Amino acid sequence: MKSLSLFITHRDILWNLVGKNLKARYAGSVLGILWAFINPLLLAAIIGFVFTNIFRMPVENFYLFIIAGMLPWSCLAGALQESALSIPAHVSLLKQFSIPREVVPLSVVVTHFVLFLTALLAVLPIFILSYPKTVMFLPLLAAAVLLWFLFTLGLALLLSSWCVQNRDVHQILGTFLTFWLWLTPVFYSVDMIPEFYRWMVLVNPVYPFLQIFRESLWHASGGIVRFLAVGILLCGFSLAAGSYVFARKEGDFLKRI
Amino acid sequence: MIDKQPAIAFRNVFEAYEVEIKTDHQIIRESFEALKGVSFTVQPGESVAVMGPNGAGKSTMLRLIAGLLRPEKGDVNIHGRVSSLLDLGAGFHPELTGRDNLLLNASLYNFSRADMNARLESILAFADIGKFIDVPVRCYSQGMYVRLAFSLAIHVDPDILIIDDCLAVGDDNFRLKSIDKVLEFRTRGKTVILVTHDFAAARQVCDRGLYIREGRLLRDGPVEEVIASYVTPVKVDADRYRFLAAKLDDDERRQVEQDRLKQQELRERRLAPVELSVAGGLRLIAAPGKVQLFMDSCQLTDEDGIRVLFDYGDNLDVTSATAKWRVLQTSRDSVICLLRWAGNIQVSQIWRWARTASGDIDLRIEMRTRDGRLTGNRRVECRLTGLGDTPGGKNKSVRLGADNNVLFITGSSDQVTGRYLYSKGRETIYFLSLWDEPKPETSGPERRWKPFFSGTFHVADQEKIAAANIVDEKPHVLTGGDVQLFFAGGRADLGRSGKRLTSGMGLYTSLYVRGVWHDSAQARWSVLNGDDARLLVKGCWPWVPVVQFWDIQMEGSDRIQINLRMKVLRDTPIRVYETALMLNSDYRQWSSGGHVNAFPSDVTKDDFFRICLSSRDADGKNYLACHGEGMPETVFAPALLPGQRIVLENAGHVGATEARLLHCMKVFGHQEPFMPAGEYQLFNGHIYIKGGS
Numbered sequence: 001m002k003s004l005s006l007f008i009t010h011r012d013i014l015w016n017l018v019g020k021n022l023k024a025r026y027a028g029s030v031l032g033i034l035w036a037f038i039n040p041l042l043l044a045a046i047i048g049f050v051f052t053n054i055f056r057m058p059v060e061n062f063y064l065f066i067i068a069g070m071l072p073w074s075c076l077a078g079a080l081q082e083s084a085l086s087i088p089a090h091v092s093l094l095k096q097f098s099i100p101r102e103v104v105p106l107s108v109v110v111t112h113f114v115l116f117l118t119a120l121l122a123v124l125p126i127f128i129l130s131y132p133k134t135v136m137f138l139p140l141l142a143a144a145v146l147l148w149f150l151f152t153l154g155l156a157l158l159l160s161s162w163c164v165q166n167r168d169v170h171q172i173l174g175t176f177l178t179f180w181l182w183l184t185p186v187f188y189s190v191d192m193i194p195e196f197y198r199w200m201v202l203v204n205p206v207y208p209f210l211q212i213f214r215e216s217l218w219h220a221s222g223g224i225v226r227f228l229a230v231g232i233l234l235c236g237f238s239l240a241a242g243s244y245v246f247a248r249k250e251g252d253f254l255k256r257i
Numbered sequence: 258m259i260d261k262q263p264a265i266a267f268r269n270v271f272e273a274y275e276v277e278i279k280t281d282h283q284i285i286r287e288s289f290e291a292l293k294g295v296s297f298t299v300q301p302g303e304s305v306a307v308m309g310p311n312g313a314g315k316s317t318m319l320r321l322i323a324g325l326l327r328p329e330k331g332d333v334n335i336h337g338r339v340s341s342l343l344d345l346g347a348g349f350h351p352e353l354t355g356r357d358n359l360l361l362n363a364s365l366y367n368f369s370r371a372d373m374n375a376r377l378e379s380i381l382a383f384a385d386i387g388k389f390i391d392v393p394v395r396c397y398s399q400g401m402y403v404r405l406a407f408s409l410a411i412h413v414d415p416d417i418l419i420i421d422d423c424l425a426v427g428d429d430n431f432r433l434k435s436i437d438k439v440l441e442f443r444t445r446g447k448t449v450i451l452v453t454h455d456f457a458a459a460r461q462v463c464d465r466g467l468y469i470r471e472g473r474l475l476r477d478g479p480v481e482e483v484i485a486s487y488v489t490p491v492k493v494d495a496d497r498y499r500f501l502a503a504k505l506d507d508d509e510r511r512q513v514e515q516d517r518l519k520q521q522e523l524r525e526r527r528l529a530p531v532e533l534s535v536a537g538g539l540r541l542i543a544a545p546g547k548v549q550l551f552m553d554s555c556q557l558t559d560e561d562g563i564r565v566l567f568d569y570g571d572n573l574d575v576t577s578a579t580a581k582w583r584v585l586q587t588s589r590d591s592v593i594c595l596l597r598w599a600g601n602i603q604v605s606q607i608w609r610w611a612r613t614a615s616g617d618i619d620l621r622i623e624m625r626t627r628d629g630r631l632t633g634n635r636r637v638e639c640r641l642t643g644l645g646d647t648p649g650g651k652n653k654s655v656r657l658g659a660d661n662n663v664l665f666i667t668g669s670s671d672q673v674t675g676r677y678l679y680s681k682g683r684e685t686i687y688f689l690s691l692w693d694e695p696k697p698e699t700s701g702p703e704r705r706w707k708p709f710f711s712g713t714f715h716v717a718d719q720e721k722i723a724a725a726n727i728v729d730e731k732p733h734v735l736t737g738g739d740v741q742l743f744f745a746g747g748r749a750d751l752g753r754s755g756k757r758l759t760s761g762m763g764l765y766t767s768l769y770v771r772g773v774w775h776d777s778a779q780a781r782w783s784v785l786n787g788d789d790a791r792l793l794v795k796g797c798w799p800w801v802p803v804v805q806f807w808d809i810q811m812e813g814s815d816r817i818q819i820n821l822r823m824k825v826l827r828d829t830p831i832r833v834y835e836t837a838l839m840l841n842s843d844y845r846q847w848s849s850g851g852h853v854n855a856f857p858s859d860v861t862k863d864d865f866f867r868i869c870l871s872s873r874d875a876d877g878k879n880y881l882a883c884h885g886e887g888m889p890e891t892v893f894a895p896a897l898l899p900g901q902r903i904v905l906e907n908a909g910h911v912g913a914t915e916a917r918l919l920h921c922m923k924v925f926g927h928q929e930p931f932m933p934a935g936e937y938q939l940f941n942g943h944i945y946i947k948g949g950s
Contacts, residue, residue, distance in 0.1 A: 012364040020361050024352040027393070096341065096348035097365040098324030251327050254320065255274045 003102040003157060003243060010103055017107035018114065025111070037119035044070045047187055059189060061218070064130060067123055068217040069186035069210055072144075075116035076152050076206070077177045083108040083156035084163045084170045087253055094254060101250045102243075105160040109153045117145070127217050134217060140224070141216040147231045148209050154238025161249040164256050185210065205234050262336045264417055264448040265299040265322055270331035272317050291317040293472040294331070299465075301337070301416070304439075304449040306463035306480050314472040315452050319343055319419050322450065337416025337448070340366065342406055344421070351395035355386065355405055358394055366413045376412050383438070384408035385431075404431055411438055417448045422455075436461060456484050531587045537616040537716040539663065543592060543608075545582035550639075550657070550714065557657045559642045559683070565622060565710065567635040569602050574634075577606070603627030606709060617715045621668075624709035634802075636689035637672075637710050639665060645676050645686040654715075655686040662718060668711035673781055673799050688712060691781055691797035692826055694804055736789050738814020740946050747777035747796055749809065751817075753889055753946060760916045761839040761908065766821060766939060768801055769833035775801050802826040805939065815946050821939040830931040835922035836940035838893055839908060842915040844885035847905060853884065856907060856917060879903060881919055895921040895942030 006014060026032040047070075048063040059065050083105040087094070090104045128134045163169045184206050185193070193201060201207050208227040215224050272292040278285045291314045299305055307315050320326045321333050323341045348365065349358045359380060363373035381390055384404040389397065397405070410418065418439070439462050443449055453459050459466065459480055466483025468476035476483050530544035540551040548563040549556065564577040580596035587593070591611040598604055609621045622637075639657070646656035654666040655674050665686065667674070672688040688710065732745035743750045749764040750757060767776040780796035785806075787793060796805045808820040821836060846853050880894040881903055895903065901923045908918040921940055925932075 012367075012369070016361045016364040020350055020353060020357070023357065024350060027352040092344065092347045092349065093365065095320075095325060095344050096323075096362075098339070099365060252275075254325055 002100070002247070003106050003153065003239075006100055006103050006106055010100060013099060013103055014107055014110065017103065018111050021107060021111040022114065033115070033118060036115035037122045040070050040074050040119055041067070041123070043074070051187060057188070061130060064127060065189070065214075065218055066187060068127075068214050069184075071116060071119055071123070072148055072210065072213050073181060073184070073186050073206070075112050076148070076155075077181070078115075079109045079112035079152050079156055080159055080177065081170075081173060082112070084159045084173055086156075086160050087164045101253060102157065102246060105156045105246075106153065108160075109149070109156045113145075113149055113152075120145075131217075131219060133219065137216040137219075140212065143228070144209065144212040144216055147212070147228075147235050150235040151205075151209060151231075151238050154235070154240070154242035157242030157246040158238075161246040161253075164253055165249060180204075180206070205238075208234065263298040263334070264301045264303070264336055265297075265450075266332070266334040267295050267297050267318075267321075268332040268334075270295045270321065270328045270333055272314075272321065272326060272329050290472055292321075292328075295469070295472075295474045296331075297467065297474060297477055299448055299450070301448055302443070302446040303465055304443050304451070304463045306459035306466045306483070307450060307452045307469060308454070308459065308466060308483060309469035313469045315469055316343070316421065318469065319421055319450065319452060322417070323419060335417070338366075338414070339417045339419060340410045340413050340415035341419035342403075342410045342421060343419065347406075349394045349402070349406070352393055354393055355390040355397070359405075359409060362409055363413075368413065380405075380408045380412045383412070383434075400428060400431070407435055411435075411442060415447070417450065418442060419450045419452075421452045432458075459484065531584055531592050533592050533610050533612065533618065535612050535616045535618060539616070539618055539714060539716055541592075541610060541618055541714075543584075543594065543610065546578040546580065550663075552657075552661050552663055552716075555661070556642055557661065557663060558640055560640045561638075563620075563637070563639045565606070565635070565637050567604075567624075567709075569604055569626070572602055575602055575604070580606070607706065613713070617713050619668075619711070619713050621711045622709040623706040625706050634690070634692075634800075635709060636675075636687045637712065638685055638687045640685050641683060643684070644678075644682060645684045655688075657686070657714075662716055664713075664715045664717050666713045666715055668713060669708065671781075671797075672710065672712075673779065675779075675799065689799045691799050692802045692804060693797045694824065694826070733784060733787055733792055733794075734789075735792055735809060735811050735817075737811030737817070740811070740814055740817070742792075742809065742811065742817060744792055744794065744807075744809065747780050747782050751891075751944070751946070756888075758841055758888065758891060758946070759839055760841045762837070764819075764836075764838050764944075766805065766834070766836050768798075768803065768831050770801050770829060770831050773800075775799075777805065780805070801831070802829055803831075812943075817944045817946075819944065820941050823937045823939045825932050825934050825937065828931045828933050831925070833922060833924050834939060835904075835920045836895070837921075838919045838944065840883055840891060840917040840919065841885070841888065842917065843888050844883040844891070844917050846884040847917070848882050848884070849880065849903075881905060883917055883919070890945075890947045892945035892947065893919045893921075893942075894945065895940055897921070898923070898938060898941075900924075 022033070026035065029035065031038065044063060044066045048066050051057045051066075052062050086104050086108045087101070093099075094101065094104070124134075159169065159173070183200055184204055185201055190198070190201055190207075208230040211227045212224065212231060215227070270292055271290065271294060274289045274291055276287055276289045278287055295314075295318065307318065309315055317326065319341065320343065321328060322335060323339050323343065324335065327333075348362050350361065353361065356377075359377065360370065360373055363370065368376075384390075384401075384407075386397075386401045386404055389401055390405075394402070394405075407420075410420075420439070436458065439449055439451075443462070449462065451459065451462055463480045466476070466478065466480040467474060468483045530542050532540065532542050534540040538553040540553075542549050542551070546564075547561060548558075550558045550563065561576075561578050566574045566576045569575050575598060577596055580598050583595045583597075585593045585595050585607075589612075591609060593610075594608045596606040596608065603626060605625045607623045609619075609623075611619045611621075613619055639655075641657055643658040643660070645658065653674070654664045655676070657663040657665060665688075667688045671691050671693075673691060675687050675689055677685045677687070732743040732750075735742040735744070739754045741752045743752070747765060748762050750759045751763065752758060762776070762778065765777045767774050769775075775798065777796055779800075780798040782794050782796045785793045785795050789811075791810045792807070794807045796807070798804070802825065804824045804826065806822045806824075808822075810818040810820075812818050819836075823834070825831070844856070846855050848854065879897050880892050882890055882892045884890050893903070895901070897903070901921055904920040904922055906918050906920075908916040921942070
């Protein structure tokens with residue numbers, strides 16, 4: 001897993017790029033990194049309002065339920081959207097320096113996880129106040145974040161190299177992510193899905209990760225070992241596919257952009 | 258060098274891009290070969306200029322060296338840290354400030370932050386962009402961009418520095434500074450790769466040149482040779498060849514290729530510098546647009562060397578430096594070149610350089626025009642490395658420097674010499690044609706070859722030059738009683754009973770045009786009609802399109818009638834014209850109706866005396882009388898024309914000669930920009946020489 005070894009061999013470059021991404025992201029904005037949790041919280045508030053008052057969801061502590069799902073999801077969606085265009089966006093760097101190119105999507109993913117963790121730490125006290133048991137589950141939460149990171153990274157590598165060759169991928173990505181979001185039990189729980197469609201959730205690779213997050217934050221019911229096992233498997237699969245495709249295409253990057 | 262490995266080694270490198278060709282109906286994917294089997298090695302410490310037309314594969318090569326691309330086939334081996342200046346702004350993020358970008362780049366160059374901070378000071382000092390260093394890079398001008406990028410590239414301590422033609426963006430100051438820095442970098446045994454279209458920079462920085470075209474390395478050698486071969490190929494032929502090649506089979510293609518090479522060889526021969534030397538040590542090197550003259554090992558001419566200038570219709574000062582140049586014939590004894598100009602200047606010239614038996618170099622220039630729009634202002638210029646000298650004073654020859662004996666002698670009578678100091682200690686000498694009234698044309702269009710200039714570069718010995726210094730020009734003498742007038746070369750002296758009344762220039766005329774005074778002594782004069790009592794002369798002027806006719810007549814023993822006319826051949830911005838009489842400084846008083854006034858006794862620069870008169874005598878005539886101990890009273894009495902006035906001054910401030918200067922001048926206001934072509938009365942009046950001793 002070359003991209004992970006970069007954490008050690010090219011850590012200076014990586015952290016500088018992350019720093020650059022963060023600075024560039026909030027260049028000229030007053031609230032700066034506060035947006036990292038203002039945005040998902042606002043979204044959660046709106047969705048929570050709609051679902052509790054209009055659709056009348058029978059879920060206990062529904063806002064927390066949504067936040068526990070929204071934060072990881074928006075991290076994934078943001079990282080994928082940005083990493084899809086990361087190679088063309090960093091063309092000026094790639095034309096100047098002969099650096100391992102994995103560092104570019106890697107830095108994008110790390111950037112989004114920095115934002116994710118910031119937001120997570122900000123909302124964690126609320127969870128702890130509502131469910132004091134959460135403190136016990138913090139190691140599980142850490143494991144969830146780690147697995148989630150590896151899974152996202154694999155997809156980001158795949159998408160970033162794929163998009164260099166085929167820009168259409170990025171166009172469809174936004175729509176696809178929205179579609180995926182609705183198919184994923186973020187705003188609803190699995191129990192609400194009619195038995196007939198349940199399989200759709202079961203084949204959704206995001207579902208196990210969400211369950212781990214929910215288990216540690218919101219305390220969904222059981223089956224955590226099974227989800228962890230599937231999650232690890234999915235991570236390995238995602239990373240392997242991403243690394244393989246990226247390594248095969250990377251030689252052509254400069255010729256294509 | 259401890260490291261014996263080459264810094265850069267290419268072995269049979271191929272690189273290809275896939276390009277999409279989008280037409281209306283379909284998209285064709287095609288492989289485009291940017292490099293087709295390139296091999297070379299560069300040793301540490303070498304500096305190499307990479308040249309070639311756009312799209313030749315230069316950038317691809319640089320990217321391979323920088324490790325940004327991997328070769329399709331073949332090997333690329335690089336030893337050492339590479340820093341590159343490939344694309345303007347590469348490596349900088351627009352939203353970050355210059356300083357943040359430097360820190361980011363530092364990590365990309367594998368520098369620690371501490372290392373970078375240590376260098377920051379000198380990077381900023383070199384880039385010299387002031388407070389802009391803390392401004393987001395997107396606000397930078399291109400110049401600032403390149404300043405910062407170059408400064409960074411050179412300060413990260415690379416072993417190989419790659420520069421891709423972006424220095425041209427900086428201003429002169431920065432460019433010179435950068436070139437200095439690159440040269441310094443070279444002396445430390447580092448490798449420099451420079452892609453440039455600026456031959457001067459290539460020559461300055463690099464010893465070796467690579468010439469790439471269509472993905473192939475065509476030449477690899479000393480930079481001068483490679484530049485020569487780069488200049489030669491002409492694009493049109495390559496296009497024609499490609500067009501033909503697409504249609505032909507192999508045999509025909511080979512034939513066309515051979516043709517092309519032959520053409521190219523011919524062209525190279527036509528453009529290559531040719532040399533002509535004679536036994537005396539005189540040597541001439543003629544290259545397109547530049548002809549330089551050497552004596553032994555000493556270069557006599559500089560910059561543009563020897564060139565011609567002429568006016569053609571509205572094109573003023575068309576010069577041979579911009580001509581298309583072709584060597585028609587070259588042998589041990591002669592060189593013949595054909596010069597043609599582009600655009601609407603339909604002029605051809607043939608320059609013939611020939612050795613003579615006496616060890617001189619002869620130059621004959623002939624000229625042909627399509628429609629005869631050629632005008633007078635023709636001249637041959639020779640830019641010297643030192644100061645020229647005009648031995649013999651008069652118009653025939655110029656010495657190419659005070660410390661050599663090379664004379665440039667005109668071979669035709671309608672050319673005069675001139676000298677012009679163009680920078681400290683350096684002079685331009687020239688032969689320039691005279692303006693004359695147009696002669697009635699004998700034949701129709703000017704399709705014939707006509708002489709433009711002929712002259713000789715002659716190595717004389719010192720005695721000959723000294724002998725030439727003594728002017729033996731016989732003046733024309735008018736006599737009336739004991740008063741005599743001597744006319745020679747555009748000036749006249751007055752004398753009575755063997756005593757000279759005038760000094761310096763005597764009687765002369767002068768014109769002030771475009772900030773320069775042109776006086777009658779520069780013109781060439783010919784006597785139209787003359788006897789003891791009357792003289793009619795014509796003067797043809799260089800520079801100013803003017804012909805003057807002087808009619809001087811002795812009327813008895815004390816009166817000289819002077820009538821000067823001027824023909825202006827083309828509209829000319831003549832600001833002032835004047836007729837002047839320079840009298841001996843023994844004249845001490847002047848009067849103009851009534852009072853007698855004294856001239857200031859000392860003629861110094863500080864005591865500048867000048868007075869304008871408009872008084873008339875009892876008859877309504879203007880006059881100015883000068884008196885002096887032992888001198889006859891001299892009266893200057895012009896019949897003033899509208900706008901003319903008499904000006905009196907001490908001439909000491911003008912030059913070394915002390916004299917009383919009496920002018921009759923007309924000064925045009927600024928609302929009258931030029932004198933239209935036509936004939937003008939310049940001066941009409943008398944000079945009286947009365948009484949005295």
